[in-house]
Amino acid sequence: MAALTRLLRASATPSSNCLFSTVVRRGISSLSSEADRKPPSSPPVGPLPLRKDQKERNVQWVFLGCPGVGKGTYAGRLSRLLGVPHIATGDLVREELSSSGSLADELSGIVNQGKLVSDEIIISLLSKRLEEGETKGESGFILDGFPRTLRQAEILEGVTDIDLVINLNLPEDVLLKKCLGRRICGHCGGNFNVACIDIKGENGKPGIYMAPLLPPPECASKLITRADDTEEVVKERLRIYNEMTRPVEEFYRRRGKLLEFDLPGGITESWPKLLRALNLVDHDSKQSAAA
């Protein structure tokens, strides 16, 4: 336990990804009790000035949000903007599924029913990904799809300092339509969406319009739909999100790390608003000017 405690303390320092991945793996068996949680410390999160220690190291952010909300899209954009890896546990699971490893059969049954993979398997895939990143000199991260259970959140909180958790929100009928409209190009891996969302505003609530994100002609004939993006499975994933992942929002809210972000529409409207909420508008304009 002393060695673990030493590692835990060290894992909160700037160049700690190596320790982080080691400890994440150890943490699964050691860190699950209420007593191991750090007490809430920071004030509630609003539009964010970057914290001082964030200026000295790369960001360690988490994206939360229901299936189909757009975590991958916005996490990917922020990762390119900030120069940190975007690590999506759903992608790690799909990579494993497409391999011929022994885990693939076990995983396909779980994923195709919309269930969650066990904490142990997810932690092991995540640790492997972090270790690979370390050898390439990566630092910082934007996690997408992890943590998804309270236990995963407790383990993560125990081993490293998460700066910010961005919780993306959309109404459930929009989420369902977006999931059913998702397509991936089997050749280049590009993500598209054939759904056109046009929800009228009601009772003072604004409407939501999201234009389809159509593929270029060279991808149009190669589109595939994820096996877990059927109506029945998406509804089950939403149910499981509400049961298993909603408590994770509260976990971070109590620690003052949760930034709620209601998506106002498609990427064109949402991206600038997200940059403003994250106080990154200057960052984006400097990068655009340099490009």
Ligand SMILES: Nc1ncnc2c1ncn2[C@@H]1O[C@H](COP(=O)(O)OP(=O)(O)O)[C@@H](O)[C@H]1O
């Ligand atoms: N942190 C996690 N814990 C458990 N299972 C996970 C986790 N991340 C991904 N998965 C598995 O991979 C599937 C796909 O994940 P993801 O691409 O993030 O889907 P979604 O579109 O539902 O956000 C999930 O339905 C689940 O089976």
